Amino acid sequence: MEGMIWQLIVPLVVLQLILIIVALIDLRRVDATNGPKWLWVLIIIFGNLAGPILYFIVGRKV
Template sequence: MNSLEQIPWALIAPILVVQFILMVVALIDLKRIHATNGPKWLWVILIIMGSLFGSIAYFIVGRRNV
């Protein structure tokens, strides 16, 4: 229990909030967009399992500009 008290939550909490918001926005955008680079099911897995980096990768690589 002492290890949880030593974590600097004031530094970690904003990162977790940004990660969650970015993940939700990426999933909503993936649902609305018609064409992606690669299958949508794979992007869902990458966004959820890849956390922050999966969402960023989706916005950089996954969206197809039509």
């Protein structure tokens, strides 16, 4: 039972870390965002899995 829990948690943690890193790199490269960049950094880091996804949907100016 304990092994099955790790098989579920580890991929989610890895996905979350990858999304955070990619979102922070993208945030650093773009010039304009919807809102201040410092706020997006906090949302990306502390928003768990939803933070980076929100940044890519709402935070980027097209």
